[in-house]
Amino acid sequence: MPDVPVSADSYLHYGDGFQGGQFYLYSIQPHSEIGLAYSLLNKISKKGVGIMLSLSLNEQNIKNVPRLVIGAPQGRSGKTTFTLGLLRAFARQGMAVQPFKKGPDYIDASWHTAAAGYTCRNLDSFFMKRNQICKSIFDQSVEKNITIIEGAMGLYDGLDLQGSSSTAEIAKVTRTPVLFVVDATRMTRSIAAMVMGYQHFDPDVQIVGVVLNKVARVRHEKMAREAIEEFCNIPVVGAIPKDVNLCIPDRHLGLVTKGEFDETDKLLDYFADVISEHVDLDKILTLARSAPELPSCSESIVPNLTVEYSLKNRGLKPKIGIIQDAAFSFYYPENIEALKGLGAEVVPISALSDNQLPGDLDGLYIGGGFPEVFAAKLEENETLRGDIRIAGENGLPIYAECGGLMYLGRSIRTSSQNFEMVGLLPFDTQMEGKPQGHGYTIMETNPDQSWFEEKAEIKGHEFHNSKVINLAPHVKFGLIVKRGHGIDGQHDGICYKNVFAAYNHIHALGCPEWAEGMINIAVNYHMSKWTQADKLLS
Structure with a gap:
């Protein structure tokens, strides 16, 4: 099978491709810093499955991604409302805006997606490698015209x-580069001292502009702006006045989810109106375009398609149900894409609505969310609950996280019901008034x-008030807690059938082995169903 030469200023880019059941399309696009040549299979044909490789070149050097990180001295400085307004303001101008959220956050990411019109992704250096983040x-x-990455907590706040x-x-x-959002409440010249400290704390972090939030009046803005631009030598690109309407309702795990808010677009448009009036969008775009080239991510460019090829060659396409509604909305898009891939x-x-x-089905995936908020409606749907119980007893592979775990138990108990x-x-789950588990986790299988493979290390996160x-x-556990809380401080991952x-x-x-494990279990279940059917017919 002949190799296909690739020039040193090109790279392999792979995506959803053409998924019509037979062919997958991969393309070559420019990549100025990767001096590697890739040998590509021109065509693989085995049992009716083909891989089509296309060498289409894009003249734009997409490593020069216009981008900014939105940071702040601390949480509650206004990063999220500013970011949402910025995303929606750029989107209303007809720009393609790609949002990212730093850290393990489902709720803010869902609001980002609504504001920008493009799916928000999470970036986290605890469970992602550096080249995966860049990739x-x-x-x-x-x-995309611009990429916006919203930070979490204070700019330098981390694990150690x-x-x-x-x-x-x-x-x-x-x-x-970092655009710094500062709560200007009861500060003027002192803001410059604060910003200067953040500028010099780590010289590798480039703060290129400041947005003043909760500004009281014109004189307040003037004094703060002049101090920052004089002593810090960076521009103030916006001054947002105090406004009690610049907020999203929250609850015990953070903001109210987008799916629960009836006037999402109206609120986001209001945020965008305020940002468009009080922030220099052109200047922000200029700062984003000043970002240097992304570091090389060549290590993660070529995917491992061994499992995919073997499944395709066996002619199997496992059918996996995913419970996605207002009660269960905590899913990383990469998890669903991994299953599809x-x-x-x-x-x-x-x-809530399917009976x-x-x-x-060959498998069922139930993510996290707020089943306690929708517990009455979940209880009302008795037929679906019974269907899931019977399916699980009959061996259907089910993977459940947090809210999904709560849903599979006997009951959810609140303070009153x-x-x-x-x-x-x-088991039952009891809602408490404070977090029972919160933060990054390390588990051993x-x-x-x-x-999962035995004694594998699984990195993740948890945040639950139940x-x-x-x-x-007699319950068996699949995970030993090395960091975090899990179910009882020592174990997590209840295993049953x-x-x-x-x-x-x-x-x-x-944790790429998660998707492979789910697919393998689903395929085995699928094959066992046909084996049983053959026995009945013979």
Whole structure:
């Protein structure tokens, strides 16, 4: 089979491709810093499956991605409302804006997606490698005019003294300039001292502009602006007045989810109106265009398609249901894309409105969310709960995270009521007034599970105000907690038949074996159904 030569200033770019069942399209595009030549298979044909490779060249050097990190001295400075208004303001100008959120955050990311009109991605150096972070920006920013990365907490706040997993680390890893949002409440000249400290704390972090938030009056803005531009030598590109309407309602796990808010677009348009009036959008675009080239991400460019090829060659396409609704909305897009990339057919399901599971499912994925908020509606849907319980008892592979774990138990208990859930797993969950688990996690896999290799290290995160109670003593756990809380401080991942339910959330880029494990279990289940059918017919 002949090799296809590739010039040194090109790189392999792969995406969704053509997924009509037979062919997948991969393309070559310019990449100025990768001096590598890739040998590409011209065509693979085995049992009717082909891979088509296209050498289409794009003249634009897409490593020069216009981009900014939105940082702040601390949380509650106004980063999120500013970012949402900025995304929507650029989008209303007809610009293609790619949003990112630093850290493990589902809710802010969903608001970003609504504001920009493009799916927000998360960047996290705890469970993502540096080249994966750069590659995510690289891939998603193709044909976009600007990329905006919203930070989390204070700019330098991280896990340790070195600031690992901080917003600043993301800025450094990706060589992205920082636009600094400062709450100007009761400060004028002192803001310059604060900004100067952040400028010099780490010389590798480039703060290129400031946005003043909660400005009281014209004189307040003038004094702060002049001090920053005089002593810090960077421009103030916006001054947002105090406005009680510049907020999104929140609850125990953060902002209210976008799906629960009836007037999402009206609110986002209001944010954009304020930003358009009080912020210099042209100047921000100029600052974004000053970003240097992204670091090379060549290590992660060529995908491992071994599992995909083997599944395709066996003619299998497992059907996996995903419960996605207002109650269960915590999914990283990469997780769903990983399942699709390995050949799965993904079917959306609502636990609130669908009264039965789709036919011929080979697996079920239930993410996190707020089942406690929608507990009454979930309880009302008794037929679906019964369908899931029977399917699980009959061996359907089910992977559940956090809210999904709660849903599979017997009940959810609040301070005033008790709501029946699926009843597949032998426990109840009790809602508490403060977090029972919050932060990054490190788990080690047990042999009593079939989803991951034994003694593998699984990095993830958790954030839950519920705790498991009345847990049956015979339960088997698939995970040993090395960092975090899990179910009881020592274990996570309840295993029952083909069910795996944990508080731990994983990201497919940080845990690629998760998707492979789910696909393998789903394929085995699919084949076992046909084997049983053959026995009945023989």
